[in-house]
Amino acid sequence: MPLSTFLGLETTLRGILAQQLALDVTGHNIANANTVGYSRQAAVMAPTPAYTVPGVTRPPQAGQLGTGVDVQSYQRMRDEFLDIQYRAQSMRQGSAQAAQDGLKQIEVAFNEPSDTGLNSLLQKYWASWHDVSNAPENLATRQALAQNAASLANGFQNLATQLQTVQTQTAQNVTDTISQVNAIGSQITQLTAAITADEVTGDKPNDLLDQRDVLIDQLSKLGNITVTVGALDTVDISIGGATLVSGGTPQSAIAESDMTSLTSGKLSGLIGLRDTTIPGYQASLDAIASTLITQTNTAHANGFDLAGNSGGVFFNGSDASTIAVNPALLTTPALIAASANGQPGNAGNALVMVDMQQTAQAGLGGATVDTAYSQLVTKLGSDVRDATQTADNATILAGSLDDKRQSVSGVSLDEEMSNLVKFQRGYQASSRALSAMDEMIDQLINRTGKVGL
Amino acid sequence: MSARITQNMLSRSLLLDLQNVTDKLSRTQRKISSGKELTAPSDDPFAASQALMLRQNVALDGQYQRNVAEAQSWQSVTDTALSNVTDAVLRVRDLVVQGANDTIGPQGRQAIANEVTQLIDSIKSSANAQYAGRYVFAGSATLTEPYQLGANDAYAGNAEIVKREIGPGVQIDLNTVGQSTFGDDTSGLLSTLRTIVTDLNSGNTAALGNADLRAIDVAHDSVVNARSVVGALSNRLDTALSRLQQLQDASSAQLSNVEDADMAKTLVDFSTQQAVYQSALRAGANIIQPSLMDFLK
Numbered sequence: 001m002p003l004s005t006f007l008g009l010e011t012t013l014r015g016i017l018a019q020q021l022a023l024d025v026t027g028h029n030i031a032n033a034n035t036v037g038y039s040r041q042a043a044v045m046a047p048t049p050a051y052t053v054p055g056v057t058r059p060p061q062a063g064q065l066g067t068g069v070d071v072q073s074y075q076r077m078r079d080e081f082l083d084i085q086y087r088a089q090s091m092r093q094g095s096a097q098a099a100q101d102g103l104k105q106i107e108v109a110f111n112e113p114s115d116t117g118l119n120s121l122l123q124k125y126w127a128s129w130h131d132v133s134n135a136p137e138n139l140a141t142r143q144a145l146a147q148n149a150a151s152l153a154n155g156f157q158n159l160a161t162q163l164q165t166v167q168t169q170t171a172q173n174v175t176d177t178i179s180q181v182n183a184i185g186s187q188i189t190q191l192t193a194a195i196t197a198d199e200v201t202g203d204k205p206n207d208l209l210d211q212r213d214v215l216i217d218q219l220s221k222l223g224n225i226t227v228t229v230g231a232l233d234t235v236d237i238s239i240g241g242a243t244l245v246s247g248g249t250p251q252s253a254i255a256e257s258d259m260t261s262l263t264s265g266k267l268s269g270l271i272g273l274r275d276t277t278i279p280g281y282q283a284s285l286d287a288i289a290s291t292l293i294t295q296t297n298t299a300h301a302n303g304f305d306l307a308g309n310s311g312g313v314f315f316n317g318s319d320a321s322t323i324a325v326n327p328a329l330l331t332t333p334a335l336i337a338a339s340a341n342g343q344p345g346n347a348g349n350a351l352v353m354v355d356m357q358q359t360a361q362a363g364l365g366g367a368t369v370d371t372a373y374s375q376l377v378t379k380l381g382s383d384v385r386d387a388t389q390t391a392d393n394a395t396i397l398a399g400s401l402d403d404k405r406q407s408v409s410g411v412s413l414d415e416e417m418s419n420l421v422k423f424q425r426g427y428q429a430s431s432r433a434l435s436a437m438d439e440m441i442d443q444l445i446n447r448t449g450k451v452g453l
Numbered sequence: 454m455s456a457r458i459t460q461n462m463l464s465r466s467l468l469l470d471l472q473n474v475t476d477k478l479s480r481t482q483r484k485i486s487s488g489k490e491l492t493a494p495s496d497d498p499f500a501a502s503q504a505l506m507l508r509q510n511v512a513l514d515g516q517y518q519r520n521v522a523e524a525q526s527w528q529s530v531t532d533t534a535l536s537n538v539t540d541a542v543l544r545v546r547d548l549v550v551q552g553a554n555d556t557i558g559p560q561g562r563q564a565i566a567n568e569v570t571q572l573i574d575s576i577k578s579s580a581n582a583q584y585a586g587r588y589v590f591a592g593s594a595t596l597t598e599p600y601q602l603g604a605n606d607a608y609a610g611n612a613e614i615v616k617r618e619i620g621p622g623v624q625i626d627l628n629t630v631g632q633s634t635f636g637d638d639t640s641g642l643l644s645t646l647r648t649i650v651t652d653l654n655s656g657n658t659a660a661l662g663n664a665d666l667r668a669i670d671v672a673h674d675s676v677v678n679a680r681s682v683v684g685a686l687s688n689r690l691d692t693a694l695s696r697l698q699q700l701q702d703a704s705s706a707q708l709s710n711v712e713d714a715d716m717a718k719t720l721v722d723f724s725t726q727q728a729v730y731q732s733a734l735r736a737g738a739n740i741i742q743p744s745l746m747d748f749l750k
Binding site: 034126354358379408411413415 | 458469493504512744745746
């Protein structure tokens with residue numbers, strides 16, 4: 001029976017080595033329990049090839065003898081399908097979050113409902129015309145009207161400036177985000193090159209793959225991406241239709257114009273804000289301001305000032321960013337044309353201005369100046385609410401999908417502790433088996449053949 | 454097999470829940486400290502638009518009340534002046550009756566004529582009544598004195614009716630025109646009074662007893678008539694004022710409904726959320742801490 005005496009030694013040694021490697025993997029898992037994007041690893045153990053006893057005739061014994069264990073590979077626990085789901089939500093979250101941030105800034109700028117917003121400035125402006133209609137001869141009420149009209153014009157200008165500022169910031173944010181996309185893209189390209197180099201030699205670079213997945217997660221927040229995994233774990237990534245990563249080959253940086261089909265992600269949210277949402281608000285605000293300017297100026301020209309002369313221009317400018325009260329009216333409020341016929345006690349033209357508050361304006365789609373502004377504020381409020389709800393939903397969904405991923409890939413300390421105990425005991429038992437072999441061989445070498453000594 | 458739950462999942466969900474509760478707490482706290490249910494349009498876009506409209510209504514109703522109060526002051530100045538004029542006209546009528554009596558001598562009539570001349574000036578100064586620097590009987594030429602004291606009875610104002618707005622599209626005729634009420638050097642009360650003075654001076658008792666007496670009655674009627682118009686307008690303004698006050702109260706109540714926080718409900722919400730927050734913290738402290746490590750040697 002030609003079996004080596006020392007076969008058992010070798011078998012137990014393999015056990016010791018394998019348990020030790022498994023312990024090392026457990027240590028690696030515990031060490032990375034809090035590393036972002038880390039996927040837990042497991043040592044995959046398998047029996048080493050069995051020893052078949054050679055012989056010309058069939059031996060009268062069991063056919064194959066096990067020879068112990070070996071660590072075949074270190075498996076990275078990861079579910080690619082969950083990655084795809086998570087990234088889809090992450091894209092939605094990115095665009096809603098970006099829209100929400102910008103819109104909230106605009107909402108703060110509007111400062112409604114309050115005693116200081118444009119609505120209340122409009123009310124003060126109309127009230128001043130009422131006061132002038134009550135006492136058209138009185139210079140003090142005219143002065144108050146000129147001042148309140150100036151505050152209203154300032155209110156329009158401030159709002160227009162704030163909208164402009166948010167738009168400029170958003171445009172800057174788009175540029176910064178595109179640089180970020182390109183930076184992440186070149187990091188992924190470098191990692192892919194390293195991964196492929198490792199895989200060619202048959203290794204599985206688990207930790208590099210984790211790092212790359214973290215970068216792809218980050219990228220999914222910024223834009224809609226498609227990820228195609230090729231042979232040897234190379235990836236091709238396109239963002240908004242533009243090729244960002246193509247294996248390990250460096251690509252030229254992409255520009256905004258390259259992303260022709262951007263549908264979600266932070267970039268899409270920001271660009272929507274910059275090109276659609278904010279210009280929409282600006283257009284509405286400008287329509288209100290320009291209607292107020294033209295209607296007021298037309299009516300004002302039909303009236304007469306305190307000296308009986310025809311009224312001049314009341315508001316200068318043409319939209320929300322340029323509206324201003326004719327400075328002559330501020331210095332000489334007698335020039336305000338409150339009279340319809342040149343008599344100082346006639347308030348006919350002031351009453352025309354007063355009635356303008358209730359007049360449906362064709363330029364505002366049949367709304368009055370006040371209601372057009374209310375509609376704008378309501379639209380803004382709904383937009384903020386929608387964006388907030390979408391962002392909240394996407395955050396919750398992304399969170400629960402991340403939980404699912406964690407359920408597969410995350411390190412559970414309890415599990416690692418029990419593994420630690422398991423592999424430690426395995427190591428101890430293998431050592432004990434080795435000792436048993438040792439004692440057996442000791443018996444054979446040192447005691448055998450000494451009968452009667 | 455049930456899902457693996459890792460420590461990071463536990464801390465992540467605990468943190469998310471804590472953030473949610475804190476966010477709710479801070480919103481409720483803001484409601485309590487500001488007393489407002491609505492702090493931004495996005496809290497409730499529909500309510501925000503209602504709030505804006507109601508604010509416009511409240512402001513407008515307040516403004517119309519000011520317009521009405523202004524018109525009322527104007528009417529009260531007008532009424533006082535007309536009341537003085539009525540008294541003066543009645544006094545003139547008494548004097549005319551006295552002057553028409555033959556027993557009174559030319560000297561007596563002279564004295565009466567002097568008193569009537571004085572009363573003319575008194576009527577004209579009543580007709581020059583001002584409200585806040587404006588002549589109320591001068592039509593729309595409110596900065597021009599309608600009558601000059603002395604012999605010149607010409608009317609310097611105009612006959613324009615001044616309008617005021619006391620409701621959306623609701624305009625009233627504010628002023629009583631001096632010329633149609635008091636007349637001038639060619640017709641009306643003043644002209645009648647001048648004729649009476651002439652008749653008194655010339656001792657024309659026949660005219661005094663008949664034509665002048667009738668003319669003064671006509672003039673008296675016209676002043677009383679003007680007063681009754683003012684009185685009717687004052688009543689209308691009173692009604693408008695109380696209606697506007699009711700409207701404003703209703704709008705304010707609605708605005709408060711939409712905008713203001715329901716304190717009882719908000720405070721109950723606050724305590725509930727606080728309790729949730731504290732139990733989340735406690736649960737977190739208990740769940741996160743122990744692991745198998747605490748029980749292995």
